[in-house]
Amino acid sequence: MEALLLKNFLRSKGLMTGLLILFVAGLISLNIGKHFLDKNKEIIEKTAHYQQESIAKNVEFHPKEIGLLLYYVRFGLVNDMPNLVGLAIGQRDINPSLQSVTIRNLEEQKYATDLMNPMYQMLGNMDFSFVLIYFFPLIIIAFCFNLISEEKEEGTWSLVLSQSRNPLKMLRIKILIRFVSVLLVLVLLLMIAKFYLAIPFNAAFLAFILTAILYVGFWFALAWLVASFHKNSSQNALILLLSWVTLTIVVPAGINALTVNLYPVPEAFSTVLESRDGYHNKWDEPKEPTVAKFHQHYPQFSQFKHPEGKDYSWLWYYAMQQMGDDEAAKEALAFKEKLKKRNAFSSTAGMFFPSIHTQLSLNALSLSDMDNYMNFIEKLENFHEQKRLYFYPKIFTEAAVSDENWKKFGLEFYQEQPSINWVKMLLPLLIISILCMFCAKLKFGKDLMAR
Numbered sequence: 001m002e003a004l005l006l007k008n009f010l011r012s013k014g015l016m017t018g019l020l021i022l023f024v025a026g027l028i029s030l031n032i033g034k035h036f037l038d039k040n041k042e043i044i045e046k047t048a049h050y051q052q053e054s055i056a057k058n059v060e061f062h063p064k065e066i067g068l069l070l071y072y073v074r075f076g077l078v079n080d081m082p083n084l085v086g087l088a089i090g091q092r093d094i095n096p097s098l099q100s101v102t103i104r105n106l107e108e109q110k111y112a113t114d115l116m117n118p119m120y121q122m123l124g125n126m127d128f129s130f131v132l133i134y135f136f137p138l139i140i141i142a143f144c145f146n147l148i149s150e151e152k153e154e155g156t157w158s159l160v161l162s163q164s165r166n167p168l169k170m171l172r173i174k175i176l177i178r179f180v181s182v183l184l185v186l187v188l189l190l191m192i193a194k195f196y197l198a199i200p201f202n203a204a205f206l207a208f209i210l211t212a213i214l215y216v217g218f219w220f221a222l223a224w225l226v227a228s229f230h231k232n233s234s235q236n237a238l239i240l241l242l243s244w245v246t247l248t249i250v251v252p253a254g255i256n257a258l259t260v261n262l263y264p265v266p267e268a269f270s271t272v273l274e275s276r277d278g279y280h281n282k283w284d285e286p287k288e289p290t291v292a293k294f295h296q297h298y299p300q301f302s303q304f305k306h307p308e309g310k311d312y313s314w315l316w317y318y319a320m321q322q323m324g325d326d327e328a329a330k331e332a333l334a335f336k337e338k339l340k341k342r343n344a345f346s347s348t349a350g351m352f353f354p355s356i357h358t359q360l361s362l363n364a365l366s367l368s369d370m371d372n373y374m375n376f377i378e379k380l381e382n383f384h385e386q387k388r389l390y391f392y393p394k395i396f397t398e399a400a401v402s403d404e405n406w407k408k409f410g411l412e413f414y415q416e417q418p419s420i421n422w423v424k425m426l427l428p429l430l431i432i433s434i435l436c437m438f439c440a441k442l443k444f445g446k447d448l449m450a451r
Contacts, residue, residue: 006177015178018139019185025135026189029128030196033086036125037197040097044078047098048411051076055406063402067314067395074100076411077383079376082367082418084204086197088129088359090368098411099380103391105324106384107332110377128193129362132212133355136182137219137244143178144223145237147171148230168444171227179220186216204365204418207425211365214429215358221436228443247355255349255356263342265335287316294319297326304396314395322388336374343370351428361425365418372416379414 055073062069079097101109148171190209199205226239287306294315295302306316325332350356363369394404 015143015181018142019181022131022135022139022182023185023189025126025131026128026185027192029126029131030086030189030193032125033089033127033193034197036089036093036127037081037083037086040081040092044098044411047076047100051100051409051411052407055409059401059406065314066391066399066401066404067317069401070103070391070395072102073409074102075383075387075409076100077376077380078411078413079372079379080413080415082204083197083199084208084366085368086199087127087193087208088362088366088368089125089127090129090363090366091370091373092368093125095373097376101380101384103318103384103388104321106381107325107328110380128189129359132186132215132362133359134248136186136216137248140178140182140216140219140223141237141240141244143182144175144220144227145240146233147174147223147227147236149233149236152230152232175220175224175227179217182216182220183213186212203420207420207422208362208365210426211358211361211429214426214433215354218354218429218433218436221433221440225436225440225443228440247353251353252356252359255346255353258349259342259345262345263338265338287311287313290319290323291316293326294322297322298392301392301396314398318388318392318395336377339370339374343374351424354429354432357428365420367416367418375416376414383412383414 051074058069058072062072077099079099081092081097085092099109187209190212193199194201194205222243223240226236226243231239291306304315306313346356347360350360360369364371393399
């Protein structure tokens, strides 16, 4: 029986075409991921070169005042990405992986990003996670919607019941053949990705593979459950397609809308507004209060004074810039907390929906999720503060520009390791699949022989 079912499967041109399409789509997604990684590498190399070139030119143009020089000089921090990002780009194409900032007001520079083609942003990247989340289920639906109904509609089901002691075994073999064929395509694509994208075989890649396998397993379990209701082919196809639309489009959009309503972020606008007002208004105010607040923030610089009777000094100017960050600090903190709450809510809600949970898990493993970006922003704040603390004394003492070794200021890198919670990552998919299989077993037990 097994050999006959396998031969029938291999002879089916439609099923083989489906596997071929799936494989080709996977290869295209790997090429897109490779292009994304190469482009990011190129940007980092060019920025590293540009930063050194820009610093050298500014030193040449402003050799006398280090305060004026540091108004222009930018320092870059890179959010290093693992090659696994080539499989799940996540938010890396929206949130910048490289930030170049001056030591001036930070809040206006934090969330600056490149201008992108709006049509390209709307379509997004067809990375491997997109193919896995959206294309694989469609092929599985095409393979399994007529698992039993095909036998009934061709008039062979009664023959199966009369000649087979265990007709359920025949159905299990049919779906197992389909599961193995899809799984082979999945594993083959991941193995190609391992070499094509130079992905190290580490815990993150292993977790990525297991998550992908369990996601595919869920859709086969759902197809098995739908088959247990003994509907005709058109009804089965409709139920499975509605399930696909619900789980991959409607529910994610609904959770996103709910998240936005539960955790609105008016602080995003007020942070920028407070930041700009925080230093722009200081031009029309007395200098001493601004310098006094700066000394409260940095008591270690209290020995530096604003010259009496002068309208301008570099101490006052950078104190004014600091006030922009200080006066926006409350809104900036509230904004970050809201983003963290949004992310936590989406992660918790997504555990009940395999498509959302899988996408969030793959993004987390690839360090292309919101948590990674928020950690990078915190690192950027520390990076910016370190540069301020290093240069403030030199600015306030009017140190000679030529005394500084400007060549040492190259790009710096932030590296993060994915935190893998195996139970949280794999158990939701496993539980939902087991529930589908259990319900299908109960349904088959009641109805199979009767029908």
